[in-house]
Amino acid sequence: MSGYRLKLRAPLDARLDLTGITPAALAGLSSDAVARKDVFLGAQRVALGELFEVSSGASDALVVSGDPRLDGVGADLGAGEILVEGPVGADAGARMTGGRLVVRGDAGDGLAAGLVAGRIEVAGDAGAGLGSALPGERLGMRGGVVQVGGNAGLRLAERLRGGLVLVAGDAGAGAATDLIAGTVAIAGRLGPDAGRGMRRGSLLLAQAPASLAPGFADTGSHDLVALLLMARRVPELAALFGGGVSGRAQRFAGNRLVGGEGEILLLQ
Amino acid sequence: MKINGVEIRDSFAEAFPMAGTRLIITADTPRWARTAATSMTGFATSVIGCGCEAAIERELAPSETPDGRPGISVLIFAMSLKDLKKIVPLRVGQCVLTSPTSACYAGLQGGPAIPIGRALRYFGDGHQVSKKIEDQRIWRVPVMEGEFVCDEISGSVTSAVGGGNFLILARDRPAALAAAEAAVDAMAQVEGAVLPFPGGVVRSGSKVGSKYAGLIASSNDAYCPTLRGLVPSALPPEVGSVMEIVIDGLGEAEVAASMRAGIAAVCELGADAGVVAVDAGNYGGNLGPFHFKLRALMAPAGLAKETLEGGQA
Numbered sequence: 001m002s003g004y005r006l007k008l009r010a011p012l013d014a015r016l017d018l019t020g021i022t023p024a025a026l027a028g029l030s031s032d033a034v035a036r037k038d039v040f041l042g043a044q045r046v047a048l049g050e051l052f053e054v055s056s057g058a059s060d061a062l063v064v065s066g067d068p069r070l071d072g073v074g075a076d077l078g079a080g081e082i083l084v085e086g087p088v089g090a091d092a093g094a095r096m097t098g099g100r101l102v103v104r105g106d107a108g109d110g111l112a113a114g115l116v117a118g119r120i121e122v123a124g125d126a127g128a129g130l131g132s133a134l135p136g137e138r139l140g141m142r143g144g145v146v147q148v149g150g151n152a153g154l155r156l157a158e159r160l161r162g163g164l165v166l167v168a169g170d171a172g173a174g175a176a177t178d179l180i181a182g183t184v185a186i187a188g189r190l191g192p193d194a195g196r197g198m199r200r201g202s203l204l205l206a207q208a209p210a211s212l213a214p215g216f217a218d219t220g221s222h223d224l225v226a227l228l229l230m231a232r233r234v235p236e237l238a239a240l241f242g243g244g245v246s247g248r249a250q251r252f253a254g255n256r257l258v259g260g261e262g263e264i265l266l267l268q
Numbered sequence: 269m270k271i272n273g274v275e276i277r278d279s280f281a282e283a284f285p286m287a288g289t290r291l292i293i294t295a296d297t298p299r300w301a302r303t304a305a306t307s308m309t310g311f312a313t314s315v316i317g318c319g320c321e322a323a324i325e326r327e328l329a330p331s332e333t334p335d336g337r338p339g340i341s342v343l344i345f346a347m348s349l350k351d352l353k354k355i356v357p358l359r360v361g362q363c364v365l366t367s368p369t370s371a372c373y374a375g376l377q378g379g380p381a382i383p384i385g386r387a388l389r390y391f392g393d394g395h396q397v398s399k400k401i402e403d404q405r406i407w408r409v410p411v412m413e414g415e416f417v418c419d420e421i422s423g424s425v426t427s428a429v430g431g432g433n434f435l436i437l438a439r440d441r442p443a444a445l446a447a448a449e450a451a452v453d454a455m456a457q458v459e460g461a462v463l464p465f466p467g468g469v470v471r472s473g474s475k476v477g478s479k480y481a482g483l484i485a486s487s488n489d490a491y492c493p494t495l496r497g498l499v500p501s502a503l504p505p506e507v508g509s510v511m512e513i514v515i516d517g518l519g520e521a522e523v524a525a526s527m528r529a530g531i532a533a534v535c536e537l538g539a540d541a542g543v544v545a546v547d548a549g550n551y552g553g554n555l556g557p558f559h560f561k562l563r564a565l566m567a568p569a570g571l572a573k574e575t576l577e578g579g580q581a
Contacts, residue, residue, distance in 0.1 A: 143400075162400060183399065202399070225294075225371050225417045226399065226408045229335040233401045261395060 003080075004034055005057040005064075006048070012069040014042035015089060016051065019072035023062045023080030023099075031055065066105045074101035077118060090127070093120040094134060096144065109153065110134075115141040115163060125150035128172070131165050131184075132158040139180065141165070147236060154191075157184045160201060166240050176203050177213075179262060183230075187240050198255040198262040205266050206241055215257035216264060221250045227265070241267060269563050273539025274546060276562050281433045281527065282550035283558035286321075286345040287352040288428030288518055289382045290375030292328065293364055294339040302327075304367035305340035308359050312344070313465045314514075316485060320346045320355045321430060321516050323462035334373045335417070341375050343462045345430050345516045349380050352424060357387035365391065365409070365416050374404075374422035376518075381421040385409075388418060425518055429558050432461075432515035432523035435473065435491060435547040436534055437507045443542025444509040445469075447534045451513055454533035460522035461515050473512040476551055488549070507544050520558055528565050535566075 004026055017040040026034050035049025048054065057063045059081075064073060066086015074082045075094040084092075087105035094110060096118040106124035114134040126148045131141035132155060142161035151169035158174070160182040170188035178197040185204040195203065196213035228247045231238040238244050249265040269276040293308065295301040305324050312322035322344035333339035344359070346352040364372045365388055372384055385407030389396040392409040398420070399406050405420040436451065438444035452468035455461070463469075478486035489495050490502040491510045503510070513530055517523035531546050548562050 164401075200397070202397075222414060224408075224415060225335055225337070225369075226397075226406065226415060228337070229371070229373075229406060229417060230399070230401065232334060232336055233404070261397070263397070 003057045003060045003062045005055045006052040008065040012067045015069045016041050017072045019075040022077045112146045115144045117143045120146045123149045126152045128153035130156050199260040200262045203264045216252040216254035219251045271535040274535045274543045277547045279548045281548040281560040282556040283429045283431040284556045286428040286430035287349045287426045288345040289422045289424040292373040292375045294333045294337040294371045296369040298338040301338050301340045304364045304370040308363035321464040323464045356382050371417040374419040376423035379423045382424045385418040385420040429523045430516040433549050436511045437545040439542035441509040444511045447543045448511040450533040451530035455526045455530040458526040461517035461526035470512040
């Protein structure tokens with residue numbers, strides 16, 4: 001079966017929620033049936049076909065035009081691939097349990113919120129709360145991999161519970177706030193106030209942070225076999241840091257103000 | 269059947285099913301990887317007295333190991349999965365965790381899980397750190413030297429084979445030892461099989477039972493040269509010393525390949541080097557489900573040599 005291609009007829013003038021529009025949900029449907037599927041545009045229920053030209057794509061992936069008001073792209077994705085040719089709005093890849101979401105542009109707030117498994121690749125920047133918890137939830141992203149080619153916004157990986165987040169650019173203020181577990185790697189600069197309330201987990205940095213939230217103990221520089229292992233088992237992690245890691249890192253443990261034993265590793 | 273003047277006796281090795289796994293031990297230098305591996309596989313010659321059988325499989329180049337450091341792969345076998353799950357964390361905990369700069373990784377994927385870090389992480393007393401990469405969890409345990417890193421589990425096989433063997437019957441002790449050494453060197457090239465006895469060689473092969481109550485194995489008197497004439501002997505008059513090689517493997521094919529490599533090396537030395545015959549140990553075929561028939565194992569090579577030697581057999 002080949003996947004569908006959804007091409008926006010015009011730039012959106014309100015927020016459109018694409019939650020649940022996944023390759024699996026469209027599998028076996030005719031293009032007419034796909035066009036008749038209801039989605040929410042603002043508070044209004046409209047047919048997908050009113051907003052998009054629906055056609056058969058060349059691959060199995062669901063290909064969607066990008067728009068900064070396109071919310072919930074890939075939310076609840078369980079399998080298959082969604083490719084967005086441009087930016088997406090909020091909550092892209094939220095609650096995903098598998099599959100792959102590729103965004104050839106920027107992503108809005110709440111990217112990968114509550115992610116369970118699967119892979120998300122964003123070529124541009126990501127908004128606030130990447131990998132954070134969904135409203136009303138205690139735990140953020142708990143598995144899977146998110147790769148961001150640009151910068152990440154405020155409170156990156158807030159309440160992250162697991163998985164791997166790779167940011168090629170900078171991270172905004174309050175990264176790793178209340179982080180519970182998991183791994184975040186940032187090749188660019190780390191914003192102020194990172195690690196407030198951090199419990200466990202690892203924040204890997206290529207550049208020395210200007211400041212951290214209070215509560216971290218400098219344990220000194222160490223040669224960590226675990227870094228060598230991770231660099232080999234996760235090639236994209238090594239690639240993020242320029243093709244390899246030496247294994248040597250300065251280790252800040254915390255956040256001690258909440259009794260946490262997480263770590264911020266400054267790679268050397 | 270004769271190969272290069274060495275008689276291949278019409279006998280077979282009788283082997284048993286075992287549970288087994290492979291572990292990869294790395295360290296900062298080859299010396300310390302080997303030290304940890306040697307310690308971890310020590311006192312593991314026979315399940316009868318050691319609870320497991322283990323040995324070094326081969327050296328690994330840094331490019332072959334999970335953390336890019338020099339490594340050693342070891343194979344470890346036990347009579348049951350339950351025994352293996354008990355013995356692996358014990359040995360890794362006492363011999364690898366303690367050994368400077370070492371780390372310990374799964375060498376097999378799939379099959380029943382054998383705990384490594386799952387058991388040893390508690391040594392960290394709450395400061396241990398786990399990290400899950402894809403489906404694989406690792407543990408980092410703080411130790412005085414730095415950190416001990418290991419996989420949470422290793423995979424295993426329950427279709428492993430233990431107790432493959434052959435006997436080298438030679439004119440005298442130096443000849444038997446030289447032939448055994450040649451066999452061990454050749455067998456080290458076979459992946460998936462190891463020789464758990466000291467240096468790969470057993471000089472005290474056993475038979476089942478004893479005249480003493482409670483002793484389940486005793487000296488294989490039929491092959492003891494000093495008892496010729498006292499007991500029914502399996503040794504022709506010209507044989508003055510016998511060495512045994514015991515093989516454990518992750519599967520039947522690995523054991524067969526190892527035996528074939530070892531016997532071929534012994535035969536290559538030949539009668540001129542004092543090797544008289546190759547035999548094998550069995551219990552009549554009723555105890556172990558795996559029978560490695562020597563002549564069948566050596567058939568292709570043997571036939572070629574016999575033709576060359578003008579039908580010496």
